Amino acid sequence: METVFAERMGHVKKSFIREILKVTEDPSVISFAGGLPSPASFPVEAIDRAAQAVLEEDGANALQYSTTEGFLPLREFICARYAKRFGLRVTPEEILITNGSQQGLDLIGKVFLDEGDGVLLEAPGYLGAIQAFSLFSPHFHTVPLRQDGVAVDALQAVLETHAPKLFYAVPNFQNPSGLSYSRANRERAAAVLKQHDTIFIEDDPYGELRFAGEEAPSMRTFLGGQSILLGSFSKIVAPAMRLGWICAKPEIMEKLIVAKQASDLHTNAFAQRVVARYLADNDLDKHIEKIRQMYKMRSDCMADAIARYFPPDVHCTRPQGGMFMWATLPEGMSSIDLFQRASAMRVAFVPGAPFYVDRSDVNTLRLNYTNSDEAAIQEGICRLGQAMTEMLSGVGRVEVLAR
Numbered sequence: 001m002e003t004v005f006a007e008r009m010g011h012v013k014k015s016f017i018r019e020i021l022k023v024t025e026d027p028s029v030i031s032f033a034g035g036l037p038s039p040a041s042f043p044v045e046a047i048d049r050a051a052q053a054v055l056e057e058d059g060a061n062a063l064q065y066s067t068t069e070g071f072l073p074l075r076e077f078i079c080a081r082y083a084k085r086f087g088l089r090v091t092p093e094e095i096l097i098t099n100g101s102q103q104g105l106d107l108i109g110k111v112f113l114d115e116g117d118g119v120l121l122e123a124p125g126y127l128g129a130i131q132a133f134s135l136f137s138p139h140f141h142t143v144p145l146r147q148d149g150v151a152v153d154a155l156q157a158v159l160e161t162h163a164p165k166l167f168y169a170v171p172n173f174q175n176p177s178g179l180s181y182s183r184a185n186r187e188r189a190a191a192v193l194k195q196h197d198t199i200f201i202e203d204d205p206y207g208e209l210r211f212a213g214e215e216a217p218s219m220r221t222f223l224g225g226q227s228i229l230l231g232s233f234s235k236i237v238a239p240a241m242r243l244g245w246i247c248a249k250p251e252i253m254e255k256l257i258v259a260k261q262a263s264d265l266h267t268n269a270f271a272q273r274v275v276a277r278y279l280a281d282n283d284l285d286k287h288i289e290k291i292r293q294m295y296k297m298r299s300d301c302m303a304d305a306i307a308r309y310f311p312p313d314v315h316c317t318r319p320q321g322g323m324f325m326w327a328t329l330p331e332g333m334s335s336i337d338l339f340q341r342a343s344a345m346r347v348a349f350v351p352g353a354p355f356y357v358d359r360s361d362v363n364t365l366r367l368n369y370t371n372s373d374e375a376a377i378q379e380g381i382c383r384l385g386q387a388m389t390e391m392l393s394g395v396g397r398v399e400v401l402a403r
């Protein structure tokens with residue numbers, strides 16, 4: 001059977017996530033493994049009203065085939081928001097509505113990548129990007145992340161030695177690390193990138209979810225058309241709508257539109273109209289403020305619990321927004337072993353290995369704090385701290401979850 005599949009399928013890393021899902025299906029397991037926004041953040045009633053208004057007022061059009069580029073009022077909204085957030089001037093012609101920003105990654109792969117082309121990723125990097133790009137059989141290079149952003153010296157070295165076509169990064173509250181690039185780091189990274197032809201893919205699904213610190217400019221501010229910006233309504237409205245976008249200069253946009261047309265003709269036009277209507281009739285800033293407050297409370301709660309329950313030589317990032325924290329265990333301690341032990345104690349997380357393209361076991365792990373309430377966060381971090389302490393002192397046997 002294996003011989004009938006395209007070779008490219010063999011290049012996609014098998015996902016450890018499936019294993020994790022098996023564990024988290026058990027309702028008694030406290031899961032910090034998922035990447036889900038809080039369901040309490042979804043504007044259910046407002047979306048209901050918007051959907052009814054779209055059907056009542058423009059039902060037939062809303063159910064018809066539509067343009068590949070996407071619903072114009074939605075693209076205009078995105079441009080206005082970039083202007084407000086960053087003072088960025090972007091026209092609707094530079095916006096393509098996609099089926100989530102995840103589709104943006106696939107389309108970028110289709111437009112730019114031939115087999116063996118260089119793609120630079122952050123280490124650790126977003127699993128969904130590793131997976132999406134892997135289908136084009138590129139050659140991955142990596143650059144480490146530091147507390148204040150990308151390691152600029154390493155970036156310069158890779159650009160000079162390998163001239164990758166693309167550099168994919170998540171400069172705001174990165175998935176998985178929760179780290180962000182400081183303003184100074186962005187300026188330095190952009191100055192280096194400008195000396196090369198590498199296109200910078202700035203994936204920004206979390207930028208609006210800042211609950212501490214100052215907003216930093218988009219890399220597009222420094223790089224202009226050398227950057228492609230990806231955005232998403234998943235974390236600020238609702239992921240099930242599957243609405244994201246690509247912002248790119250016209251020469252690139254032309255190719256992306258062809259690739260999108262071949263993939264799926266256009267993004268769900270009804271969903272686009274419903275979200276556009278929701279955005280027109282509601283105050284998005286107010287809605288986002290509620291999400292920020294909720295995530296700040298959960299993030300603070302997790303950080304406090306970590307300070308109380310984790311062994312002192314386990315280090316965690318302290319994100320200023322977004323959905324994730326990243327823990328580093330003492331050197332030589334395996335987060336996969338910890339996962340086995342923790343799942344026996346009914347708590348789950350994602351071990352760090354799948355976030356690297358070249359490592360199979362590491363001492364790092366990702367914790368999500370947005371999809372558990374405060375009581376669950378405290379209890380889960382307490383159990384996890386206990387699992388770490390036992391593992392560090394070699395106590396107890398690893399008991400495999402029975403169901």
Ligand code: PMP
Pocket residue numbers: 035099100101102103126128170175203205231232233234239242243244
């Ligand atoms: N990029 C990053 C960094 C993400 O974390 C996610 C969601 N997990 C996505 C893209 C995909 O988001 P969506 O397709 O829902 O817009």
